[in-house]
Amino acid sequence: MLSSPAFDYDVAIIGAGPAGTACALALRHSGLRVALLDKARFPRDKVCGDAIPGHALKALRQLDPAFADSLWQLEPLDAVRQSRLVAPNGGSLVLEWKLPSFSSPRATFDEALLTLVRTHAARTVILESTALRDLRLEADHVRLLPAQGPEITSRLVIGCDGAHSVVGRKLLPEPRLARAHHCVGVRAYFENIAGAESGTTEFFLTRDYLAGYCWLFPVGQGRYNVGLGMLAEVVAAHKVDLKQTLLRLLATHPALAGRFAAARQLGPVVGFGLPLGGGRVRPISGARFLLCGDAASLIDPLQGHGIDTAIQSGILAAAQAAACCAQRDFSAAFTAQYDAQIAEKIGRKLAKSYRLMRFLSTKPWLVDAAVRLARVPGLKPWVQRAIG
Structure with missing residues (x-):
């Protein structure tokens, strides 16, 4: 050429x-x-x-x-084999992924x-x-x-x-x-998190901020990327301090409380933007x-x-x-x-x-129902396809 x-x-x-x-x-x-x-x-x-x-x-x-x-x-x-999704009511669902991926x-x-x-x-x-x-x-x-x-x-x-x-x-x-098409997030690295597993990424939903989630991703060598992402319009409307909210969730969320008692944070909580x-x-x-x-x-x-x-x-x-x-x-x-x-x-x-x-962002009950539905034999693949 x-x-x-x-x-x-x-x-x-x-x-x-x-x-x-x-x-x-x-x-x-x-x-x-x-x-x-x-x-x-x-x-x-x-x-x-x-x-x-x-x-x-x-x-x-x-x-x-x-x-x-x-x-x-x-x-x-860290080679990722599966993800664990925790619904707002505390119910959980484990999803296996077909395509090989890693963190x-x-x-x-x-x-x-x-x-x-x-x-x-x-x-x-x-x-x-x-x-x-x-x-x-x-x-x-x-x-x-x-x-x-x-x-x-x-x-x-x-x-x-x-x-x-x-x-x-x-x-x-x-x-x-527009803020409706923009997400903001924060993340920090931790080690020594109780119950965390290599090969499993975890997602945690809450009723307070359903248009977003808290995550825990293993990245190898016993370290974990832990963060929180949320729609910018929600952050602005409720004046959410994401850094403080992340640390509060790690201490109080029913599926996370206690898991960070002996964890060590590696560096500060830092923020980033995600144009959706x-x-x-x-x-x-x-x-x-x-x-x-x-x-x-x-x-x-x-x-x-x-x-x-x-x-x-x-x-x-x-x-x-x-x-x-x-x-x-x-x-x-x-x-x-x-x-x-x-x-x-x-x-x-x-x-x-x-x-x-x-x-789904205003319907926590529907997310709870989807997680329950996925436990019915034969319906889990449908739920996983809907999530993507």
Whole structure:
């Protein structure tokens, strides 16, 4: 594929998390000159639940089975076999997952993905410690203005730079999400938690804040990611202090009280934002730009995961980028094909999850009933499909 020497790069990917690295890996055989920029130097922490869904590994395996296989060698890592869901009334349900998945700290997982890019995408130039301050659309290219260093030019920019995407903020007509489509969360690491099991992730629902949940995820080496996520509109309406609420739940929730008596907290409770998918449809592309992952608001509203959709969207963005360069068409009309692909392959499921989350968020009795129903022989698979 011929590329233009008039600009520094054909494609500039902003953000070297799962979406950005997946995009770079998918472009490794395209012949295009690719730059992968990130404001951090890796390895770096990323505040998250640290759950790596099976569909994320499945998407990487479709690029190259060796990519997914190498990630199973990470340390620390905890292979997830099942999840325990605790309903508001205290009833519990254990769900077994078909696709292999694991939990691992994002500092470890994201560094491994970037290492795959270093190893397998020779034409990709990785620019760490390169924060994007601004960008400007010109007639025939995009001008990127880093906080430090010289400007960079490319024919296309792909925003994989998270919930507070600079690309989205600068180029989307309405960059801000409504609180009804935004979740906030906090997490901390613990060890020596009573009753916690390797291979089992745990979810705890409460009557007070049903539009969200508390989680306990093993991440290997006896450590656990423990957190609380909630709709931003609920946090604002009830003036919820998430950090204090998490610690209170760990001490008072009937299914958690006592389990943390001898636990040791490793570091502070820290917060993060999750832009939920499945809400009002808005563009995630335009003339000379595409958005992926959290920048495109692709977090699952029901379960709260987004690494799988980030990787999937990065791969779809790579296909669109290659098509734009091949056709020399970077117009909004042409990049809208990417929006259609995201809507078909990811958006429909997220919309279903969002509707179900909103429906259940005021009906704790219905969640209790679903957990009881799943104990009836033959009905558990139906409940698990509904949860996703």
